[in-house]
Amino acid sequence: MKKIIGLVLSVALILSFGIAGAAETINGAGSSFAYPIYSAWAYDYQKVTGVRLNYQSIGSGGGIRQITERTVDFGASDLPLSPAELKKDGLIQFPAVIGGVVPIVNVPGVKPDQMRLDSQTMCRIYLGELKYWDDPQLRALNPAMNLPHKEITVVHRSDGSGTTAIFTNYLDQTCPEWKKKVGTGVSVKWPVGIGGKGSEGVTNYVRRAGYSVGYVEFAYAQQNRLSYTQLKNPAGHFVSPNFLTFENAANTADFEAKNDFDLMMTNAKGANAWPIAGGTFVLLARDKKDASMKTVKFYDWAFKNGDNKAKELIYVPLPASLKNKIRAYWKANGIY
């Protein structure tokens, strides 16, 4: 009996050493929005370096909590933390990739990229003030369209999500009444509408309800051929959501290392910038230098080699200038 136990223990011991030696692992947790691209990058990274990334897509809230408790090497959040919050928990932060949110509509006869909206109409629709599709404001934006006198069904996310945070931040910044009544958040107190669970829930409700409007991630709208709209950006141009307008938004957004890149990218001022976009962020612990360096190595590799993969999955890679700012930020924090 003793012999067997001894044998089992020694085998287990050898195995555990073997595993520990064979593969270095980076542990991360958080944003489910970023999960597809992080795992795609991780797959390629492991092939090249042998380092494994173990990423748990538990949601941004969970990601922040886990890195604050130091149970992971990095946390991932769709909402940036403020420098004050970062300081309090001893964290640093940088954006990793950019995603956009697009309004989708379901009005018979309206094709993708046809309807034009602006922040004022979006805000009034989501406040429940603009109730019918043939509202003068909507007609003025779409003079060529024959909009019906039908009630608008408003659809939003019911689960807490970074998509909602980016979308509500867009309304928050452009619409004083939204700021007063609702605000920005992963979940908010919606004045009107029904809540779908996840992008698929929103999409389904929008399809089902008819004469409806919702919002989803750009990638999701693209893959499912949803009727997304054009939006008027702060520069006064109507833009369609695509890689060019997202890149323009990223290029003209004021990401700054001195405030830890704390920026929602909504309403970027570029002439062709898509107004509802946002970065997804990586959080590192100041006091866990080794773990942070491992993570930074991974993201540095992804910044160099991962842009095509990101585009394939319909994420927008960071512009080169921003990548350099981030590298300088890493260096300044002694982890690069």
Place this chain on the structure above:
Amino acid sequence: MPVSSRKNPVDVTFSAITAVASFSVIVLVVGILYVLFSESSLAISKFGVWHFLSSTDWDPVRESFGALTNIYGTVVTTILSLIIAIPVAIGIAIFITEISPNFLKGPIGVAIELLAAIPSIIYGMWGLFALSPIMGNYVEPFLQKMTTGIPLVAFLFQGTPMGIDILTASVILSIMIIPFTASISRDSFNLTPPIVKESAYAVGATKWEVVKNVVLPYSKLGVFGGAVLSLGRALGETMAVAFVLGNDHKITSSLLDAAATITVTLANEFVEADKDIYLSSLFYLALVLFMMSFITLAVAKFFLIRAERRFSR
């Protein structure tokens, strides 16, 4: 406890193990309750009990939380699903015990048990993709047409029928709880002494009269207990409801409107709850649900025990 087993070491060990197993359940329940209390203490101290239970505000941005919209959604969907499920379930039970030929009893019984075995996420997907269009396109417009102009009823079916509302959620819930109510009702019906039923038939009673005057009076407490048990199940159902309820924090008089239940709110918002008071309020909400379920089950047990006593007499 049997006296003879007092000294036998095997028996002592055996009783110790069973005792530990049983007590671990109690420890677990108390432990869960303790965690719910301690995690929600922040919200309890900030909002108090009465304010939390009576406030309709659910605003994560302003950090102001109240449970009433969630409690309302939970109670309304549960009651409505019971109203739909209980007559159907009793019908099934009567058919199986009194009417059905023997060769049908097996298949129907198995089908009902299968209904209970379907995971709730599948009910949710089926509800969203199959039931909700049927409700939105046919059933709800029909109900609206039938009830327009009738006071006290018409307001229940106001609004645009979309199939994503309290009514659809209640229909799904009712399908999910029918197996529970039906099987408990069946067992209660079977408790009716055959001699009483045979006597009724002997004096010329029809099947309907026997069921109405003999079987149902004999088993009504058991049926009631079964209904309350399914109520407990309906209170806690999450995934199926989350798909078709519309998840909106509001109190509405129309059954064709979206609402939110406690469990749906927890499932939706727990993952991304980023602030302490938000998380704490969600735990508080869970505590409220725990209490509701506990009270419901206590009532059910009370009635079942009373029913059993009556039959054993």
